[in-house]
Amino acid sequence: MGQATTDTPGRETGTPAESFPDFYRRHSGALFVFFARRVIDVEVARDLTAETFAQAFEHRHRRHGRRDPDAIAWLYGIARHQLSRYWRRGRAERKAIRRLGIQLGDIADDDLDRAVALADLDALRGAVASALERLSEKERSAVALRVVKGLSYPEVARALGVREPAARTRVARGLRHLAHHLDSEGADVQPSS
Amino acid sequence: MSSRHPEFLDDLERQFAELSAGEAAGRRRRRHAGRAGLAVAAVGLCLASAGAVAAVTGLIDISGDRSAGLVGLADRAGIASGTASSDRTWLLSTARNGPHTCLALKIESASRLLGTSEICGGIELGQFNAGTAPQGSSRPLLFGTLPEDVDRVRLVDVDVDVTETSARAIDGPAGLAGRFFVVELPTADPRGVRVELLRAEGELARGPIPLLQLLRTSIAPVSPPSAD
Numbered sequence: 507m508g509q510a511t512t513d514t515p516g517r518e519t520g521t522p523a524e525s526f527p528d529f530y531r532r533h534s535g536a537l538f539v540f541f542a543r544r545v546i547d548v549e550v551a552r553d554l555t556a557e558t559f560a561q562a563f564e565h566r567h568r569r570h571g572r573r574d575p576d577a578i579a580w581l582y583g584i585a586r587h588q589l590s591r592y593w594r595r596g597r598a599e600r601k602a603i604r605r606l607g608i609q610l611g612d613i614a615d616d617d618l619d620r621a622v623a624l625a626d627l628d629a630l631r632g633a634v635a636s637a638l639e640r641l642s643e644k645e646r647s648a649v650a651l652r653v654v655k656g657l658s659y660p661e662v663a664r665a666l667g668v669r670e671p672a673a674r675t676r677v678a679r680g681l682r683h684l685a686h687h688l689d690s691e692g693a694d695v696q697p698s699s
Numbered sequence: 700m701s702s703r704h705p706e707f708l709d710d711l712e713r714q715f716a717e718l719s720a721g722e723a724a725g726r727r728r729r730r731h732a733g734r735a736g737l738a739v740a741a742v743g744l745c746l747a748s749a750g751a752v753a754a755v756t757g758l759i760d761i762s763g764d765r766s767a768g769l770v771g772l773a774d775r776a777g778i779a780s781g782t783a784s785s786d787r788t789w790l791l792s793t794a795r796n797g798p799h800t801c802l803a804l805k806i807e808s809a810s811r812l813l814g815t816s817e818i819c820g821g822i823e824l825g826q827f828n829a830g831t832a833p834q835g836s837s838r839p840l841l842f843g844t845l846p847e848d849v850d851r852v853r854l855v856d857v858d859v860d861v862t863e864t865s866a867r868a869i870d871g872p873a874g875l876a877g878r879f880f881v882v883e884l885p886t887a888d889p890r891g892v893r894v895e896l897l898r899a900e901g902e903l904a905r906g907p908i909p910l911l912q913l914l915r916t917s918i919a920p921v922s923p924p925s926a927d
Contacts, residue, residue, distance in 0.1 A: 527716040534708050552707050563715060565863070567901070568855075587857075608714050613707055621705040 526566055530559055533578065535624065537585060542625035544589060544685050545678075546634060546653045548618055551625070553598035556610055558585045560602035593682035596674030630688075637687045645680030652677045775803075779869045783883045785837045787813065791869070791881055800824065804832045804842045804881065816842075824877035827896065827905070829913055831889070838884045841894075841910070845878040850899040852880045855907065858891025865897075884910075 524532075534555060542551035561584050568580065592598050603610065613621070622628060635654055638646050651662045663673035775794040782788050783806075790805045801819035805812070816832035822844060829843035841854065845868050853865040866882035884892055893907035 526719045527712060530712055530715050534712065535704055538705075538708060548705075552705075555708070556711055559711065559715065563718060583857075606718060608711070611707070611710070613705075617705045617707060621707075624705065 526563055529562075529577070533581060534559065537581065538621070539625045540582070540585060541589065542621065542627060543630060545592065545681055546627060546630060547681075548621040548625075548627075549613055550592065550598050552613065552621070553600065553603075553610060554585070554588050554592060556608060557599050557601070557603050558588050560606050560608055561588075563606065564602055593678050596671065596676070596678040633688055634684060637684055640687050641680050641683055644676060645683060648673060648676035649680035649684060653681070778871055778879050779881070781881060783838070783840060787837065789832075789840060789881060791842055791879060793871070793877075793879075802828070802830070802842065802844065802879075804830075804840060806832055806840070818843075824871075829894070831884075838887050839889060840881055840883050842881045843879070845880055845896065846904075847878060848898055849878070849896045849904050851897040851901075852882050853895040853897055854882055854885055854910070855893045855895065856885040856891050857893060858888070862886065 537558060538551055538555045541554040542548060545551055545554070558581065562581055588599060600610075631653065634649070638650055638654075641649065648662060648666060651657045651665050652659070657665065659670050659674055659677075662677065663670040666673055666676070668676070775792050778791045778793055780788065780790045785808070787806055787808050789807075792803050792805070794801045794803070796819055799819055800822045801817060802822055803815055803817035805815045807813055814832065816830055818828065818830040822828045824844055825846055827843065827845055827849070829841055832840045832842065841852075845852070849868060851865055851867050853863055855863040862885040864883055864885045866880050868878040868880055871877040871879060886892070889910045892910040894910055894913055895906035895908075896904045898904050
């Protein structure tokens with residue numbers, strides 16, 4: 507007689523247990539690039555990376571016993587879910603980040619440059635600019651202001667004459683449509699270097 | 700980490716390392732606290748995560764429950780009672796109806812009957828069977844029977860967030876050799892919920908099974924978990 511009381515991790519089945527920090531170290535760079543190439547925004551990609559790993563940390567017992575490809579698929583399953591929520595809402599979720607007390611500070615300019623280089627975003631921006639014509643007028647304006655001109659969200663909102671949340675949603679939805687176009691043209695996903 | 704990596708990724712790595720180190724330290728402290736400490740911690744977690752469960756070992760007087768739609772069998776035996784969210788209490792009971800086993804969940808709030816859900820026929824003790832007790836806007840309860848080698852049921856919602864609830868198997872009362880469970884869904888919407896059956900060591904014995912798929916076939920027993 508009883509009820510759930512403990513959180514017993516599953517046993518490893520064949521491979522030695524990899525600590526969560528090691529798991530993070532192995533996959534964080536690739537996951538950040540995965541996000542950055544889709545949202546074309548370093549800060550949003552950083553937040554999505556952090557939230558994905560925070561959720562993975564909270565449910566890390568589910569990684570135990572999985573073979574490496576399955577663990578990676580599990581991680582990217584969380585990632586795609588986060589990306590989908592971002593595209594719907596225009597904001598990266600921060601629930602698990604807050605629950606764990608993870609701090610996300612401002613991104614310094616030189617760090618921004620490193621992130622842009624890692625994800626090869628400059629090359630992607632050219633493809634984005636040429637693909638903008640395939641978006642609706644509202645989404646095209648929002649994405650162009652944010653991604654091509656590099657304005658902040660408050661500046662995008664002022665330029666469009668809407669509130670900031672609406673501007674964020676418009677940019678996110680435009681990026682989602684843009685990602686589909688870029689995927690279909692083979693321009694997305696993998697950085698050139 | 701490569702020099703090309705942004706520092707914010709390194710900063711996150713440091714924070715996850717600290718969280719992992721804190722968790723490991725917590726595990727060591729709990730081990731050193733001994734059995735009494737473990738028992739206290741377990742009870743606390745039980746109350747916080749899934750509500751308290753109490754054994755019911757005698758026969759239940761069902762004369763007042765006919766309006767609730769329970770089959771009026773004299774041998775109805777209580778299995779367990781417990782609490783759920785929204786100040787609800789539940790009582791799991793079983794009865795025989797000819798060759799069939801019936802399993803019922805009765806839900807009350809402040810002694811007011813909210814409803815019952817009962818599955819009769821097709822249930823075989825020692826196999827996995829499940830039914831739900833929906834409760835309007837409250838989170839539904841899933842209940843049923845389990846194979847002998849399953850120690851715990853875990854429900855994972857993969858749609859809204861990765862949230863989960865779980866409940867440990869409940870041994871049947873004297874004279875009823877079966878294992879049972881009652882667990883509250885992690886969300887009110889069952890569409891994204893997956894059911895996992897776990898062994899005592901935490902190994903996945905069966906699943907994940909989409910809850911809706913399970914309920915469509917739940918009146919017929921689900922095959923017992925296969926060994927890994």
